[in-house]
Amino acid sequence: MTPRWKNPGWNVWGLLPTHLIMLCTLIIPIGIIILVSFSTRGPYGGFDYVFTTAPYKQILFNEGWTGELEFNPQYLIVVGRTLILSTVTTLICLLLSFPVAYFISLQKATLKVMLIYLVTLPFWVSMIVRVYSWIIILGNDGVIEKTLRFLGLIDDMDSLLHGDFAMLVGLVYSYIPLMILPIFASIEKLDGALVEASHDLYGSRWTTLRRVIVPLSQPGMLAGSILVFVPCLGAVLEPMILGGGKTMMMGNLIQLQFGPARNWPLGAAISIVLMSAVLIFLLWRGLRAVRKESRELLA
Amino acid sequence: MDRNSPHRQGKAVEIKGVSKVFGTFQALKPVTFDIYENEFFTLLGPSGCGKTTLLRMIAGFEQPTTGEIALRGANIQGLPPHRRRVNTVFQSYALFPHMTLEQNIAFGLENLGWEKQRREARVADMLRLVHMEKFAARKPQQLSGGQRQRIALARALAPEPEVLLLDEPLSALDLKLRQAMRDELRTLQRQTGITFVFVTHDQEEALDMSDHICVLGDGEIQQLGTPAEIYEEPSNRFVADFIGETNFLDAEVMAVEGERATVKVSLGMTLNAPQKKAETGRSAVMSIRPEKISIPAQDGQISMEGTIVGVNYLGGYTYYMVETGKTKLRVSLRNSVSRSGMFEVGQPIEVGFAADSARVLGA
Numbered sequence: 001m002t003p004r005w006k007n008p009g010w011n012v013w014g015l016l017p018t019h020l021i022m023l024c025t026l027i028i029p030i031g032i033i034i035l036v037s038f039s040t041r042g043p044y045g046g047f048d049y050v051f052t053t054a055p056y057k058q059i060l061f062n063e064g065w066t067g068e069l070e071f072n073p074q075y076l077i078v079v080g081r082t083l084i085l086s087t088v089t090t091l092i093c094l095l096l097s098f099p100v101a102y103f104i105s106l107q108k109a110t111l112k113v114m115l116i117y118l119v120t121l122p123f124w125v126s127m128i129v130r131v132y133s134w135i136i137i138l139g140n141d142g143v144i145e146k147t148l149r150f151l152g153l154i155d156d157m158d159s160l161l162h163g164d165f166a167m168l169v170g171l172v173y174s175y176i177p178l179m180i181l182p183i184f185a186s187i188e189k190l191d192g193a194l195v196e197a198s199h200d201l202y203g204s205r206w207t208t209l210r211r212v213i214v215p216l217s218q219p220g221m222l223a224g225s226i227l228v229f230v231p232c233l234g235a236v237l238e239p240m241i242l243g244g245g246k247t248m249m250m251g252n253l254i255q256l257q258f259g260p261a262r263n264w265p266l267g268a269a270i271s272i273v274l275m276s277a278v279l280i281f282l283l284w285r286g287l288r289a290v291r292k293e294s295r296e297l298l299a
Numbered sequence: 300m301d302r303n304s305p306h307r308q309g310k311a312v313e314i315k316g317v318s319k320v321f322g323t324f325q326a327l328k329p330v331t332f333d334i335y336e337n338e339f340f341t342l343l344g345p346s347g348c349g350k351t352t353l354l355r356m357i358a359g360f361e362q363p364t365t366g367e368i369a370l371r372g373a374n375i376q377g378l379p380p381h382r383r384r385v386n387t388v389f390q391s392y393a394l395f396p397h398m399t400l401e402q403n404i405a406f407g408l409e410n411l412g413w414e415k416q417r418r419e420a421r422v423a424d425m426l427r428l429v430h431m432e433k434f435a436a437r438k439p440q441q442l443s444g445g446q447r448q449r450i451a452l453a454r455a456l457a458p459e460p461e462v463l464l465l466d467e468p469l470s471a472l473d474l475k476l477r478q479a480m481r482d483e484l485r486t487l488q489r490q491t492g493i494t495f496v497f498v499t500h501d502q503e504e505a506l507d508m509s510d511h512i513c514v515l516g517d518g519e520i521q522q523l524g525t526p527a528e529i530y531e532e533p534s535n536r537f538v539a540d541f542i543g544e545t546n547f548l549d550a551e552v553m554a555v556e557g558e559r560a561t562v563k564v565s566l567g568m569t570l571n572a573p574q575k576k577a578e579t580g581r582s583a584v585m586s587i588r589p590e591k592i593s594i595p596a597q598d599g600q601i602s603m604e605g606t607i608v609g610v611n612y613l614g615g616y617t618y619y620m621v622e623t624g625k626t627k628l629r630v631s632l633r634n635s636v637s638r639s640g641m642f643e644v645g646q647p648i649e650v651g652f653a654a655d656s657a658r659v660l661g662a
Contacts (some may be wrong), residue, residue, distance in 0.1 A: 201407035
């Protein structure tokens with residue numbers, strides 16, 4: 001007899017609460033956003049449901065007075081900047097996180113718990129406060145400038161604030177715990193006997209790190225990369241506060257459309273494009289992993 | 300072979316007064332012994348006896364608290380594991396999951412700086428040695444337990460270590476496979492001529508495969524000898540109890556004459572049997588193996604009246620529980636002729652054993 005839980009009816013009804021939560025918090029809201037993205041802009045914000053694809057066209061084109069479409073790269077530049085900043089942030093987080101995670105994993109159990117707690121400590125403070133604190137560090141007459149001047153290394157410097165650099169610093173700072181934690185988990189899960197086996201087979205510490213520990217913590221690096229990259233794409237605070245409003249990322253663009261610009265359909269359309277991009281990226285990664293696994297099993 | 304015979308080859312490993320303390324726990328009291336070249340040497344003992352600790356100290360994963368270890372005469376104290384010419388077969392095999400079997404076997408050779416051609420030839424040789432040629436490009440996850448075991452062996456043997464350490468490598472396998480692997484291990488040891496140091500808690504495995512066995516208990520060497528010596532001439536109660544099965548009878552030592560002692564046994568009789576560490580006037584135990592007792596008693600044996608109180612038929616053997624007076628004796632008889640000779644529960648019989656088969660153990 002098939003066990004109860006294998007019965008398809010049981011699957012549907014038994015998981016009903018989950019399905020309901022998914023429906024109410026995920027599927028319906030996304031449905032509404034899709035709906036808005038195909039609607040006409042309301043005169044005072046909001047939207048009127050008159051079907052149109054105009055918001056999507058607006059991402060790439062300006063509509064002239066006579067209705068002809070004129071290519072407008074402004075939004076594309078924002079998309080490009082977002083992708084580049086997110087990628088660079090992810091790479092920097094990856095490089096900085098591995099040594100930190102590895103160091104923590106080498107400590108005694110009690111110290112380990114303490115250090116992991118310290119890594120997550122910033123999350124207990126409001127994100128706005130944390131991002132603002134970088135103004136004090138990077139800004140004019142800030143910690144860095146004053147220190148350099150005190151050391152006599154510079155006379156005067158351009159502000160480090162309000163640019164891609166400041167945004168990058170803010171992004172790395174904000175999301176690096178999301179990289180450290182999964183890498184740490186991966187290293188922790190690593191079978192100590194494998195490290196011993198490497199030493200036993202004449203592998204020095206460096207060889208062991210390079211050929212055993214790093215390759216085997218790849219799942220954590222991958223998970224961390226996704227955890228950092230995806231929220232970077234939607235980051236709002238860092239560009240707003242540290243980018244100084246001069247440089248935008250997609251998150252700001254969306255916020256702008258729903259706020260001051262009162263163009264909800266355009267904001268919704270950009271959101272959908274952003275979400276689709278993330279979805280396609282993750283699906284591609286997932287498919288590749290599945291294919292790799294099945295190839296190995298068939299070999 | 301006599302351990303002290305001058306014809307023996309050199310010493311592969313010398314353990315000199317090595318002990319290990321973890322915090323306040325003494326895992327191993329100072330022990331001293333030698334392991335010779337080209338032998339299958341087994342460290343046998345119950346869990347927590349210090350056998351794995353000793354193996355890990357030879358490999359370099361632990362540092363001895365006192366004493367030193369020499370490998371082929373050279374002191375290896377303080378050398379990290381990757382600078383010692385010993386390889387380990389781990390209990391969990393510890394094959395690298397992200398590498399193919401070939402890459403696993405080649406790992407040690409690459410670290411030793413072998414050239415590509417020589418490396419590839421050696422990997423192919425090793426795969427052939429363990430009958431795994433067809434699986435070269437697979438990953439460890441795609442193998443069964445027995446196959447992983449073979450690859451772990453090939454990987455550890457590939458760099459031609461001076462000593463191969465095996466940490467309970469058979470414990471993760473099922474019974475049938477374990478039997479087959481014993482023969483394979485023994486054959487591999489003979490073929491390669493490499494010294495094997497094998498750790499196990501399974502006395503049957505130890506008796507089956509070893510040239511010499513070191514029985515460890517409570518962090519001390521209990522006895523070191525050939526399998527036959529350990530089984531037939533246990534040096535104390537611990538060894539007699541741990542290796543094989545035996546009957547222990549309380550005995551009072553009347554007199555000690557060299558290798559033998561006259562004892563009064565709880566069965567009532569007085570007899571003269573070989574002894575170890577017995578002292579006149581002290582109590583001791585007499586150990587008699589189940590297969591050394593016969594039913595019915597034979598000529599020249601010490602015989603007693605008894606009753607069969609239990610029968611366990613095991614195919615090739617039958618175990619009988621015999622009650623004589625207040626004592627119960629376990630007796631094993633080969634079922635060599637036919638079932639007609641079997642005894643039944645409640646049957647009165649006469650059991651006997653030769654005094655020379657019994658051992659009086661003081662400690």
